[in-house]
Amino acid sequence: MRRTSGMRRGSVRRRSLAAVAVVAVTAGCTAQAVDGAAGDGQDGLGGKRPPPLTSAPSPSPGGKSPDGKSPDGKSPAGSEASPGVPSKGPSKAPAQPKVLLTKGDRGERVRDLQARLRQIAWFGGPGPTGSYGGSTVTAVKGFQAKRGLTATGETDEVTWQRLLDMTRKPGFFELYAAGDQPAAKPDPRCLQGRVLCISKKSRTLTWMVDGRAMSTVDVRFGSQYTPTREGEFSVYWKSRHHHSTLYDTPMPYAMFFSGGQAVHYSSDFAARGYSGTSHGCVNVRNEKKIAALFAQVRTGDKVVIYW
Template identity: 55%
Template sequence: MNSRGMIAAALAALLTTTIAACATEPAAAPATPPAPETTASPAAASTSPSPSTAPTPTPSAKPKPKPKPSPTSGPRLFGNGDSGDDVRDLQARLKQIGWFNAGVTGFYGNVTTEAVTGFQGKRGIAVTGFVDQTTLDRLYAMTREPTEAELTNAPPPVPEGKLDPRCLTGRVMCIDKSTSMLRWVIGGTVQKSVEVRFGSQELPTREGQFSVFSKSRDHVSSIYKTPMPFAMFFSGGQAVHYSPDFAANGYNGASHGCVNVRDHAAITSLYDQVNIGDRVVIYWS
């Protein structure tokens, strides 16, 4: 082979090697071996528990309250069907605290039984309707010795009080706030005395000297829509009049500024005697 032939053969061999190298993909590099798993030591596992496996604390159960024992009654001292001074005293004492609203009779009937039952229930005493020592002791602790008037249903004595000097002449409804009394006075002489009730602190009954300027036998309040029978107006909307509420509830309440009378017969008589122009004096003695 001449030199030209030798060069051609060398070039052909070199070209074949280059083509084979571009046409074949290199073999994949071996995968990096995985890192060996590390196992937590028992100590580490015990100090760092998984949140999902941590124990849930159990709340301690509250002890149930024990039921209170029901009150028990003592031996019966007196009750339905009995009569006498003990019953009379019982009725008068119950009346002092608003549990007995009938006349004192000395006979223990249905009304007295109902009053004792209500008193016992309110005070947490065994509800029996008859009187035992517990009931009697509690009642005595809340009341005073009944007066003769309370035991015999006699009206209480009328407090005297002092007549204001302005009441000593002419015809005057003389109204004393210190004794809650209205006195009908003519020429300085008291003709009639009746108990009265006044307005509240928010709506007080005015004090001073006034004159009756209007009368209305069957009046109804245009503001409060309540009846004001035998109304005798002396200052704006304030009047002396009969009050069914005063008759029913006594001094557990107040008027809207008027002078309330609870004795129906007395206010009927007074209304017929008082004239337009007669004076009204309201004062503290």
């Protein structure tokens, strides 16, 4: 009986010690897990739950993960990895204005440029020549510099527009103040035979043979007080070294067609241009051309003067 009781007491004692051991172990694990105050994601034992080992990183604000991608794994729009969005390259330099006329050019556009520059006192000399030479380059440079433009001497779109804004369309005689004006349409009376065909409208004399224009020269006429006669005449006398006794002035290469009126070379016309007039004669200012014409014209050849 004693033995049995002792066995029972030892058994109970062993069970009590085991229970105490279990409680001690449990209390020790819980204490190590305490990481802060209770609540806000803590378990019932007062500690926070550790994150699961297999969970994905929490998305950053705006729905993006820490690597800069959206939750579906794609790069956000506008990033370098976004396809179809070109990157911006270096900015381009402003385009230079197109050059319209430059040194060496010839023609009516050059003549128009020179006439407009002449209107505002930038182009001197007897008048437009139709040739873009050194004097035109100098005039354009001065015009550009005065207005704060790049002074290249070339006429570009900006220079031309500024000039248009400051000038008017040149008239015929402005364009051909220095000569070389185109001949007018010939009068019907000039289309047959050998004719000195003289137009007051274009201020030209065209030497015509059987309807063909052989040469053209610039001419000027008399004033309103001593007008050059109009109509159909003929050359009745030629005088290579003629000198006017009435006006005491030389009239070389004179070809008389009506009284004292003749076609002849005029040094005054060559020097002064259209700022002067004749006393009724048809003045020619190109001595070489009038010399060649004088050699071809015969007495009896027709002279037609018209508007």
